[in-house]
Amino acid sequence: MNKTKNYDLTIIIPMYNEYENMERLEKKLTGYINKARMKTCVLLVNDGSTDGSLGRIKDICERNTDFFYISYDSNRGLSTALNAGIDNTESRYLGYMDADMQTDAEDFDLLLQHIGSNQIVTGIRARRKDTGFKRMQSKIANSFRRRMTGDTATDTGCPLKVMWTEYARRIQFFDGMHRFLPALFSLEGANFKEVPVRHYPRTAGKSKYHLWNRLRKPFADCIAFRWMKNRYIRYEINEKEL
Template sequence: MQSNSSLSVVIPVFNEEDNLRPLMDQIRSALAPLGRPWEAVFVDDCSTDRSLAVIRELAAADPEHVRYAAFAANRGQSAAFAAGFAAARHDLVVTIDADLQNDPADIPLLLELIDQGYDMACGLRARRRDSFMKRIASKIGNFVRTRMTGKTVTDTGCSLKIMRADMARRMPVFKGMHRFLPNLMLWQGARVAERPVNHRPRVAGKSKYGTLDRAISGGYDLLGVRWLRARYIQYEIKEKN
């Protein structure tokens, strides 16, 4: 990947109206100095607050850099990421949460890994700003996920990641996909690296998941991904006309 690769920041949104304007300001501050083409792609997952109205206003104010898609019904974070990957117009996709816990200022740090030749750069939350129970659940989940699905990264739960857009679009789409993005990249032969990033406490809005909800859905997803890993087909085209 060339060192001047362009970026599409994909942001799933569900009821985050108070976070969207500051998030966009922080993304702009992080990316504008890089001198690369970039865009922010918001995917509204049928929010019930004013999130979509705020996104429309952001897009109207800066159509060069802000685009969006809005679901007709709530379909979840994985579907939102997949829609964002499909809509992305640039070489790289950056995934980030809309809740401001990820810090857009860390995007250039992860981009350095891509410029070094990696296909995916993942954030590692060195200092989690979540509850004790959520941190413990995350550690257990990461351990079990690695044992059941093979090699992955230390912190799969950190949404801040950068990856090649062409490889992101080749991923199979399923509920819970967002929890396994490093696995799905590694299965394609991607070179994957991690780097410590900032993690901030939530200051507005509410978390969309409880610890028990994550455990149940995550366990169900693990069984499916283990099956998928055993049946995954990877191929390369030698010649075509």
């Protein structure tokens, strides 16, 4: 039996070469789990790390009964890691957090206050601690995405989200989908809410994003999303005899 079924919330954390952050991450997550507003576990997704992260992931899971992991050999990207985590989660709710320690696990409780009436609740990075150039890149990308998708999310790149697992499993996944979760949920008739959360500067490890993949790829993904949105299959059965 999938052990996440025994929990109310599974926090999915994609991991790619975050060895330097993992000690702090473990400490923060164990502290949060001990006082979380619902029974919570952590699912670490090793996205083909090459820096020894997998060994440390196994050590963390061995000494913490509420930590689990899945792993695959080659780096597939954030969307694939998130998809794999969702496919292997059976708790009622799931959360998503990056391993870079730029957000605070304790802020999940801020999002969970609204999860009863919203199928997806995401953070807004208040007082964002990135460089001005990085903030400018995100502002341009978010503005373009909103025009292309029609969603109202103001900070879709915030790596702190909670969702109904039932709805997350309905989403049609594609590479880059992590940028469009509110828009994808809206195609399923979901309610969406944003909540301000804390944000910190990265102090260890290396960012996986730069100008090329922060701007060019999201623009291409927006075009792909519009194509998919216009062809999205929706139906609801109101009578049947089987």
